[in-house]
Amino acid sequence: YNCYGLVIVAYNGLSVGIGMTSTLAASIRYMFSETNSAARELTIAPHKTEFGFPLSRIGITMESCSSLFLPRMVGYSNATYLLSTGKTYPAESAVLHGLFAELMPEQKDVLPRAIELAQDILTNVSLMAVHINRQLMWRNPGSAEGTHLVDSPLLYDMFGGKDHLEFKKAFFSKRKPAFNDVLSRDAPRTCPWWNELSVQTKSNMKAQGSNTSKL
Structure with missing residues (x-):
């Protein structure tokens, strides 16, 4: 989060634990999903995969400054729920609302969309x-x-x-x-x-x- 340039994360599949916590400080995150979800914060992700924070299921505490970033992104109620259950959830789940800027319909669309956004930012911002x-x-x-x-x-x-x-x-x-x-x-x-x-x-x-x- 202290990096001068923007950091854009393009998730191409399952992401749990350190795979999630280490990316929370990024500026933008993209993912794909199975449904046509509305845009989320700055991350691009595919619809058809799951995310989670299974820290309590392996007996450890929060890492990578996620105790600062996660509740600010999804809210304290959702963050508490995610950490208490330790379960994984689909990208469009309500408890993950706020993590992703966009949810792409196909996995193959994630990286091209992230690159497209990066080029737009470099040109116009x-x-x-x-x-x-x-x-x-x-x-x-x-x-x-x-x-x-x-x-x-x-x-x-x-x-x-x-x-x-x-x-x-x-x-x-x-x-x-x-x-x-x-x-x-x-x-x-x-x-x-x-x-x-x-x-x-x-x-x-x-x-x-x-x-x-x-x-």
Whole structure:
């Protein structure tokens, strides 16, 4: 989720346990399904397969930061149900609602659709804006007031950013914009607004010549 570029997951079959938890941080997920389900969040999947989180059935706890991502995507009620039963469910199941951007009718359609979407994003979207918007959701302060203090200064700078100015020029010239902003060079002044946490262990810190862990 902290990756600058978008990560699109195209599921081509059964996915359980780490096969699911490791993909929850992706921006978009696609799958195929047996029925013509409506679009879900950003994932593409086939209809004819099942998904699940069988952690309780093998006696382990949540992994890959899934305790953060899963309830935010499917809701706390559905997440609790999925983890309590440990069962697998079809892609169109109500308890998985929110995981998939689209459910494709055939398995062969999943990867081409994911590639098509990736090409559309690369052509028409400001990747820096997408990255910052994603961070605004994942690193939200948790209140309307706190959110205002974060997103308003960001928006002020983005209005004067090169990508937005390029959009306006392209709009009035009736052409497609060529977005070129890069986070390391063009980020708003208040980005990042969060405190980075170190995930280094004591052994890793010692290997790098330090006896103090930030974890």
